[in-house]
Each structure stands twice: as C-alpha cells, then as structure tokens.
Amino acid sequence: MKNCIVVGGGLCGLFSAIVLAEKFEKVTLIEASDTCGGLLKSVTDDAGVIYDQGTHIPNTTMIPEIDNILFGPEDEREQHWNNLGQLKTGNYFAGKWDLSTQVVDTRNLPEDVYQRGVLELLNLSTPSEAEDIVSYLCQTIGPTFTNEIAAPLCKKLYGDRVDLSQLMTNSSVSYFGLSRVLALNPEVTNKLKELPAFDSKLAYHNQEDFQERLDRDNTEECIYYYPKKGQGVQFWIDHLIAQAKAKGVTFLTSESISKISYNNNKITAVTLKNSPQELPCDFLYWSAPPAIALIAADINPYRDESGEKPVFKTANIFHFSFDKPINNTESYYIWNWDIKAKSFRVTLLPNLRLDDKDKSLYNLTIEALSDVNDSESVTVEMMLSELKGMKLISEDAKVLSSLRQTVHNTFPVPTFAFGKSVSENYHKLNDRFENIMISGRFSGKQWFHGDVIKAAYHSIHEKFS
Ligand SMILES: Cc1cc2nc3c(=O)[nH]c(=O)nc-3n(C[C@H](O)[C@H](O)[C@H](O)COP(=O)(O)OP(=O)(O)OC[C@H]3O[C@@H](n4cnc5c(N)ncnc54)[C@H](O)[C@@H]3O)c2cc1C
Incomplete structure (x- = not known):
C-alpha cells in the first residue's frame, strides 16, 4: 500500500x-x-537546568524488536542510556518516609484506627467484583482504611468536588497504587498473598520479596533507563x-x-x-x-x-534547583500521600543521572493536580513549604533557579x-x-x-x- x-x-x-x-x-x-x-518533553529554566514535564522514566518492553527501536541496539545502549535497573520509588505518609514501596503503610495510622482497620481487612476474604471504586475499596481494604486513606487521597487527586461513587474501579486509581496497602509484617503478608483476595489488597514490603514473586511466576522484570549526559x-x-x-x-x-x-x-x-x-x-x-x-x-x-463532559486534571509542575543536596539520594521519584498536602509526586533528577559523577546539581520536580480554572491556587511557596515539611530539602536550602509549568488535559477523572x-x-x-x-x-x-x-x-x- x-x-x-x-x-x-x-x-x-x-x-x-x-x-x-x-x-x-x-x-x-x-x-x-x-x-x-505529547506528554513527554523536557524543559529548561533560565539558568539552563534541564527538567522533564512530570515523571517519565522509560522502560524496556522485553520484546527485542520494540526495545531496539526505543533504545537502540543492546550493545550501543550504554553510550546514551543510564541503566537504572529496577524502579526505585517510595512514599511519604503520616509524617514518615518509606523508600521501599509506593504503597501507604497503614501501621503509621493512630493505633486504634489501625487496629480497627486491620481487623476489617483480615475479615474480607472474598475478592471484590464491585465496579465503582468506593464499593471496591470498602470490600477490599475495608471501610476504615478507605475512609482514612484511599478516599481522601482520591479527592486530593481528582478534586474535593468529585463524587467518589462515580469513579470506576478499573482506572488510574490502581495506577496510583491506592487500592493496595501495607498492613502487617513482611512474613504474614507473604503468606497471605498466596490467597487471591489478599494478593490484590496487600503490597510486598520490599524489593526482595517482590523479586521472589516475579521469579516464581516466571515474569521477566523490565529495565528502566534514563538518558545520559544531563539530558532529559x-x-x-x-x-x-x-x-x-x-x-x-x-x-x-x-x-x-x-x-x-x-x-x-x-x-x-x-x-x-x-x-x-x-x-x-x-x-x-x-x-x-x-x-x-x-x-x-x-x-x-x-x-x-x-450532558456530563469528561474532565481532565491540570498538572501544576514546579521545577527547582537548590544550593544544597536533596535529602534522598536513592529514589527516582516518590509519592506524597500526606492527605493535607497538595503535591502528589516528586521526581529526584540527580538520582536518575547516574553518569553525573560530581552530582553538583540539586534539582527536582514537584507536581500537584488542580481543576483547569484553579491552577493559581497552587503556589511556588506552597510547594517549597511542602518539600521542607517532608524534610526532602533542608529549611535553609535556597532556590538557585526554577520554572513553573501548567499543563492541561493530563489525568482524566x-x-x-x-x-x-x-x-x-x-x-x-x-x-x-x-x-x-x-x-x-x-x-x-x-x-x-x-x-x-x-x-x-x-x-x-x-x-x-
Ligand atoms: C500526567 C501523566 C503522567 C504519566 N506518567 C506516566 C508514568 O510515570 N509512566 C508511564 O508509563 N506512563 C505515564 N503516563 C502515561 C504516558 O504518558 C502515556 O502512556 C504516553 O505518553 C501516551 O502517549 P500517546 O502518544 O498515546 O499520547 P500523548 O503523549 O498525549 O500524544 C498525543 C499527541 O497527539 C497530539 N494531538 C492531539 N490532538 C491532535 C489533533 N487533532 N491532530 C494532531 N495531533 C493531535 C498531541 O498534541 C500529542 O502530541 C502519564 C500520563 C500522564 C497524563
């Protein structure tokens, strides 16, 4: 043709x-x-520092014909790509960091709330088939963990006015990892995950246990890459x-x-x-x-x-370069599951640039979602205060350069x-x-x-x- x-x-x-x-x-x-x-591009601030528009860490598909197009022949990849291996993410919830998983640790809730929640979760032993997210969550992680964690986080992402009963189960809520929790210790979790109903609601506590599962299922894990030479x-x-x-x-x-x-x-x-x-x-x-x-x-x-029209969230993306190191030299990006915070994700660029030996550039990107007309309510001061509140940067860190982006039509509600x-x-x-x-x-x-x-x-x- x-x-x-x-x-x-x-x-x-x-x-x-x-x-x-x-x-x-x-x-x-x-x-x-x-x-x-499209959604993937890099931007440069006034001082010439390069950032990405949001978090995008390319990964192999494990299909050689595709990966050769995406990343070039295997023996030439080292020239252009930092091989990051497995994905390193983490999350911040209830004033604590967990750099092993993106999933919320319910054990950080107040003791009485945790005890009530974990009892409910253990009693729910049939996989849910609910099509709306609230019923699914209540039948999977239980009403307490839904009301204390997942529901407020859905509102943080999709807006206070969102009617949660109208959100589909099979959606980006799973992408954000909100339908799983950490709730017990690693040994009990590994045992319970042998049962399908518990497998879908509990997350592995660490990379070793997750890797063991991949080996058992004969699943080949993809490789994550990031461009070399300071490029985005x-x-x-x-x-x-x-x-x-x-x-x-x-x-x-x-x-x-x-x-x-x-x-x-x-x-x-x-x-x-x-x-x-x-x-x-x-x-x-x-x-x-x-x-x-x-x-x-x-x-x-x-x-x-x-007459209901599809709604897409606006991404408010703030790029900062600081005069002091970032207090996380491990994760590629992290989720902010603090319910009161506006931001939801931070990308730590020095940790992706493995070939940059001196690591003198301390730059990151922090993102918050808003409605299309509500972008101005997310401010630079708010983002800096949240970074300091999470102790990701020190109180006296100074911004050397920065850039703000407003990108409409990103995550659909x-x-x-x-x-x-x-x-x-x-x-x-x-x-x-x-x-x-x-x-x-x-x-x-x-x-x-x-x-x-x-x-x-x-x-x-x-x-x-
Ligand atoms: C905020 C956000 C974060 C994400 N993070 C991740 C992640 O961490 N990991 C991951 O794997 N995936 C992530 N994704 C998903 C990932 O970005 C997409 O899978 C991928 O970029 C989709 O590429 P695409 O070409 O389908 O769409 P797009 O990148 O949206 O490209 C569509 C293109 O079509 C063009 N276009 C639109 N209308 C017209 C027209 N009428 N005529 C001509 N051209 C038109 C647009 O300008 C655009 O260039 C994320 C998505 C979003 C929204």
Whole structure:
C-alpha cells in the first residue's frame, strides 16, 4: 500500500510511524502542536537546568524488536542510556518516609484506627467484583482504611468536588497504587498473598520479596533507563524523531485534519486544516482523541445524555534547583500521600543521572493536580513549604533557579461517564472504517507507555503481516 497518515506525534504516534514506514511507501505524521512528544518533553529554566514535564522514566518492553527501536541496539545502549535497573520509588505518609514501596503503610495510622482497620481487612476474604471504586475499596481494604486513606487521597487527586461513587474501579486509581496497602509484617503478608483476595489488597514490603514473586511466576522484570549526559526524556523523543526521519517519514507539525473523506467504509483522503491541502490516505493511524476524527468525518461524537463532559486534571509542575543536596539520594521519584498536602509526586533528577559523577546539581520536580480554572491556587511557596515539611530539602536550602509549568488535559477523572464516552467514540470510529487504527492513551485501552507501545506494535503486525 502507498499512503499512511499518522495523526498525533506523541510517543505512540512516533513509535508507530517508524514501524509503519516498513509497510507503506509514504508515511506522513501530523501533529497539532509545534513539537512532537505529547506528554513527554523536557524543559529548561533560565539558568539552563534541564527538567522533564512530570515523571517519565522509560522502560524496556522485553520484546527485542520494540526495545531496539526505543533504545537502540543492546550493545550501543550504554553510550546514551543510564541503566537504572529496577524502579526505585517510595512514599511519604503520616509524617514518615518509606523508600521501599509506593504503597501507604497503614501501621503509621493512630493505633486504634489501625487496629480497627486491620481487623476489617483480615475479615474480607472474598475478592471484590464491585465496579465503582468506593464499593471496591470498602470490600477490599475495608471501610476504615478507605475512609482514612484511599478516599481522601482520591479527592486530593481528582478534586474535593468529585463524587467518589462515580469513579470506576478499573482506572488510574490502581495506577496510583491506592487500592493496595501495607498492613502487617513482611512474613504474614507473604503468606497471605498466596490467597487471591489478599494478593490484590496487600503490597510486598520490599524489593526482595517482590523479586521472589516475579521469579516464581516466571515474569521477566523490565529495565528502566534514563538518558545520559544531563539530558532529559526529550532525548528519547528526539531519538525517535531522527529514526522516523531516517525511514522517510514526513512531519507536519502545527497541523491537524479538518476533513476525512471516504467512500463507503474506506477512508480515501484527509484535508489539512492550516494549509488547505488534500492528502491521499490508504490507511489512517489515529493516536489523538477519537472524537476529533469523528467530527472530521462528519459523524456526531457520543454525548452523555446527562450532558456530563469528561474532565481532565491540570498538572501544576514546579521545577527547582537548590544550593544544597536533596535529602534522598536513592529514589527516582516518590509519592506524597500526606492527605493535607497538595503535591502528589516528586521526581529526584540527580538520582536518575547516574553518569553525573560530581552530582553538583540539586534539582527536582514537584507536581500537584488542580481543576483547569484553579491552577493559581497552587503556589511556588506552597510547594517549597511542602518539600521542607517532608524534610526532602533542608529549611535553609535556597532556590538557585526554577520554572513553573501548567499543563492541561493530563489525568482524566475516571468516572463511568468518561469510560462510556471513550468506549463509545472508540467503537463508533473503529467500526465505521475498515482502514483506520486507533491507538495510544486516547484509545482508552492502555495507559502506561510500555503498554501503549506493545499494543501499537502487536496491532500493526496483526494487520499487516
Ligand atoms: C500526567 C501523566 C503522567 C504519566 N506518567 C506516566 C508514568 O510515570 N509512566 C508511564 O508509563 N506512563 C505515564 N503516563 C502515561 C504516558 O504518558 C502515556 O502512556 C504516553 O505518553 C501516551 O502517549 P500517546 O502518544 O498515546 O499520547 P500523548 O503523549 O498525549 O500524544 C498525543 C499527541 O497527539 C497530539 N494531538 C492531539 N490532538 C491532535 C489533533 N487533532 N491532530 C494532531 N495531533 C493531535 C498531541 O498534541 C500529542 O502530541 C502519564 C500520563 C500522564 C497524563
């Protein structure tokens, strides 16, 4: 076949354009923004310090063909990538650090609350099948741990006004790790985790126990990488753009599609919005929101009868460089599960830059979510105070340079209405045309970048081999 149009130049579109260039004579990638990368990009402050837009630590998929595209041939990776091995995260909860897991340790709750909670948790021995998150949590970790920990943390992430009974179980709540807890000692936990109902609610206490489980299940653990030479995750994006260009992919940035033309159920051409040009199209690879394609094809996107529109949280991202070392020289990033704090995640860049021997740069990124119109309520002073409160930086640490970013449309609030609109639009588009493929995070099928890329790779191979 001749012409393939890829819409969306995020990680998914870039990777797929490289794979599709092997199958088509001409591949054109159309990206609405002036640069590719989507959610993944690096930014530089006035002093020239490089940070990433949020936490993005690339990992292997353990499928050699994919990993060779993502990171280059194995014997050349050392040149460009710090091999971080396993993921090192941690969390801060009830005034204490735990650098072994991202999951909250309920043993840090007041004794009477903990005792009540742990009794409830031990009594819940049937796996929950509840579809809403509150029922699922109450039937899994119990009402006390739900009310004291998971529910307030969901509100911290998705906003005070969110109706928790409307949040789906199968959603980013699991990504944040809020449906599991630490509740007992490591030995009892390991034993209880042999039972499915306890496996889904208790977390391993340390990397050794987790590793033992992976070995037992014959699961190969992925490797985490971070770019060398002080570069950020932008290096990854630039590496993929260079590969796509070398394979002849044409890039049209600051561009989008105003019309999709078709004959019966086959797309024949797309019309560009900014330069009124029609491009012939034998195959349309779509990694942007499906509703946009439906409108361009003159098909009404799904609308919730209640008029409820999907809500995406705004990420308020603060980058700081300090004059004193950060008081954590281990974790790549950490979760702030302090219920009263506004921030939820801190990325510790010196710990990712293993090749930087002198480690003279003490820089980090702290993130807080807000509603789209509420961004100004999250301030620089608030973030610095939270970093000091967690004792991540010392009281007298001075900011040498900084940068603030406001990124809209990041985490979706995972309501049933949102799930339904994503699924309806996916099917409306997918079922209408025989030569379209919908992929990426907007398909609503995958979220983590490794999963997004594996799904894209397998779908393309299935269709064209
Ligand atoms: C805040 C946040 C944090 C995350 N953290 C992690 C993490 O720690 N680990 C992990 O594995 N995953 C993480 N993810 C998920 C990960 O970012 C995604 O899996 C991955 O980036 C998805 O890539 P994508 O190409 O599908 O989407 P995107 O990166 O969103 O790219 C979509 C592209 O389409 C473009 N576009 C949109 N509309 C149009 C249009 N009409 N025409 C042309 N182009 C258009 C956009 O400009 C964008 O470049 C995170 C996601 C978010 C939101």
